[in-house]
Amino acid sequence: MADIPETSTTLLRDLAQNSQHARWGEFVSRYRPMMEAYMRNRFPTVDVDDAVQEALIALIKVFPVYKYSPEETGAFHNYLTGILRRRALRVIESESRRLNKEQKYHEIEELTASSENKDDGSSWRESVLEIALQQLLADESINDRTKQVFVRVAVNGEKPEAVVQSLGITRNSVDQMKARMKDRLRELANALMKVEDEIG
Numbered sequence: 325m326a327d328i329p330e331t332s333t334t335l336l337r338d339l340a341q342n343s344q345h346a347r348w349g350e351f352v353s354r355y356r357p358m359m360e361a362y363m364r365n366r367f368p369t370v371d372v373d374d375a376v377q378e379a380l381i382a383l384i385k386v387f388p389v390y391k392y393s394p395e396e397t398g399a400f401h402n403y404l405t406g407i408l409r410r411r412a413l414r415v416i417e418s419e420s421r422r423l424n425k426e427q428k429y430h431e432i433e434e435l436t437a438s439s440e441n442k443d444d445g446s447s448w449r450e451s452v453l454e455i456a457l458q459q460l461l462a463d464e465s466i467n468d469r470t471k472q473v474f475v476r477v478a479v480n481g482e483k484p485e486a487v488v489q490s491l492g493i494t495r496n497s498v499d500q501m502k503a504r505m506k507d508r509l510r511e512l513a514n515a516l517m518k519v520e521d522e523i524g
Contacts, residue, residue: 336400340387352380355404362405367412375415379407389516391459402451456512460505473498474505 335354338347356376363372383404390403457479461471469491476482477498484498 336387336390339383340390358401359404359408362408363412366409367416370412370415375408375411378411379404382407382411386516391455391462399451399454403455406451452513452516453509455516456509459512460509463508466505466508469493470501470505473501477502478506 332354335347335351338345339351359376359379360372363370363375367375386407460466461475473487473491473493476487477484484495484502487493487498488495
């Protein structure tokens, strides 16, 4: 497979701000070889050019809601290959409808049984959740203490009682902060997946 390019923060930011930005050519030249190699390796029966083109079109709509964090190694690449994978699976499913039921069942069974494909799906979901968490913790409208409570209890798995004692707040406050943050995290993750689904 082609080398995975280093993610450029400024490049992603420029494309998020303007879907017609001149740096799209730079993005395509940087990522297309990796995208093509991924498709040929994982989905050799799917038209590479069509899949890559559809993924690039999808990214035009995805970028405005995507927030890249340099600290999360591989997050963008997982997100990008997730888009490619979802498109490839849709193509395979569409083509399989023209086959008889036995043939269709066999192909889908092989596809879903593949451990690599399962790993890809897991990576996609994990990447979306990581991105949503980054956005949540970067939201300046949320109180720092609320973020601290959420990270300690929901992310790091600390016992609520320990957080109550160290911060001098009530258990009810901890539970409410955690619940609000979880709801917001779910909204952000769903928004990212909805954008991708709408353009799929």
